Amino acid sequence: MGFNKKYIWLGLGAVIFLIYPLIFTLPFPRHVMIMIFLYATLGLAWNMIGGYAGQISLGHALFFGIGAYTSTLMLMKLGASPWVGMLVGGILSMGVSFIIGYPCFKLAGHYFAIATIAIGEIAQVWMLNWDWAGAAVGLTLPILPESLINLEFHSTKAPYYYIAFGLLILGLLATYGIDRSKLGYYFKAIKGDLEAARSLGINVTKYKFFALALSAFFTSICGSFYAQYVLFIDPDSVFPLMLSVIVCLVATLGGVGTIWGPVIGAFILIPISEFTRIYLGGGGKGTDLVLYGLLIIIISVYQPFGVIGIAKRFRKKESA
């Protein structure tokens, strides 16, 4: 019965989110939801390497930026469809993840996280100075006729909403696939105890590469989507350290190494940031960051397993 119930809830959720744009026709509620979906997908992507495999990356903005810039540059210089750019960006990000993984996977724990911060920052500085790619001025995407192939919609946000929802479903399916397969078990084993994993026949470095490559691919796709949604990118908006931190926080707040954790995290965090920006305006700039800081402290002190951990604890109490 528990199984059927689960499917009913999933179906109900899907229906609610599918009709959401029909109920909320104003751009803002749709925008909030699009951002939630986007960050949930980013959180899911981060979760593959950071949550499942336990390699905390604080440089994921790098892959986000690669995705955004690849699809945009391919559109502007070659006239390629953003969908093609999205795919190429994803593959490029996977390639970059191998180059990064090679030196960085020799580092453990905090040192890995520090190295990823450094790489993310290097990428941002590089992009700020790369004239061909727009440098600090950024790139304004050409306004093309509305169509799915152009991935541009000007009169309504609804198509963006459904595409973002699709990305989230894709991220969930990928996570589900990882969770139930050899990959997921090996990732968790690597997170649990490196030497024990190795002694059980796991090629630790190889599986870390897998985790990072998968994570990079999905993060990059989100970057391409973001570029098409906002139609303007610059190094400050797609390569910031803050983005890497938020993505990590989304997953950590919800529950690392779980399928639904990052989704829950995004549903809590993104509205906080969007609404503080509305109600406090420019004067309240940074309030969301203060709240984030507070949340980080609360999570790490009281509930390292995130919201999912709290939910599990309650469920245990009920059944006991």
Add this chain to the structure above:
Amino acid sequence: MALLEVNQLTKIFGGLLANDHVDLVVNEGEIVGLIGPNGAGKTTLFNCIAGFYPPNSGTVQFKGENITGLPSNEICLKGIARTFQIVRIFKEMSVLDNIMVGAFNRTGSAAHARKQALEVLDFCGLMPKKQMLAGGLTIANKKRLEVAKAYATGPSLLMLDEAMAGLNQTETAEAVELIKKIRKSGVTIVLVEHVMEVVMPISNRVVVLEYGKKIAEDTPEKVIHNEEVIKAYLGDKYHATRRAH
């Protein structure tokens, strides 16, 4: 033919000669006990065989193949599984999931791994703890799980590093039963222990190390009467008084 053959293995840590030209042969179907006082180099020898670190010189051959210096994951694939003296279980994973990680060594399919893991669970008597988080097990069960996940990798040689240290008498007896069962299922076993009482009744052969050197290798009955071994364990004094009587 010998399943495992260690030739003239030497391992040096800085100025410490941990293993000094050690020879070791393990035949198929045997239980070989590796004993010696603290610091004799048992675990070092063990780690060199299991690929934890490469030896400075000497070779390790497994099934006629040179496996010296291979990384531990490849050695596990070849069919040597090991346990750790201080258990290294995946605390945040369930008991079943822990064993599944081991079972994935021989299969890519989750369904197949689960089926095998359930068999191993049953075999090792951990079925009632199936869904428990491994971190919440008692010491005895943690040690049992440590053996179970190594066994799940489908090894032909299982190396147990003090699988019974810290257990009480009943638990030790149960662990000995499990080792016998594993041996009966066709797996050769190398046992590192320094509790003599555990090694003697179940080993076919016993190898004694002291200060990195092999000082004796024989059946348990003969080893306990070997003068060098008595000296190593009990010191010269005991040796002298024993002679006087």
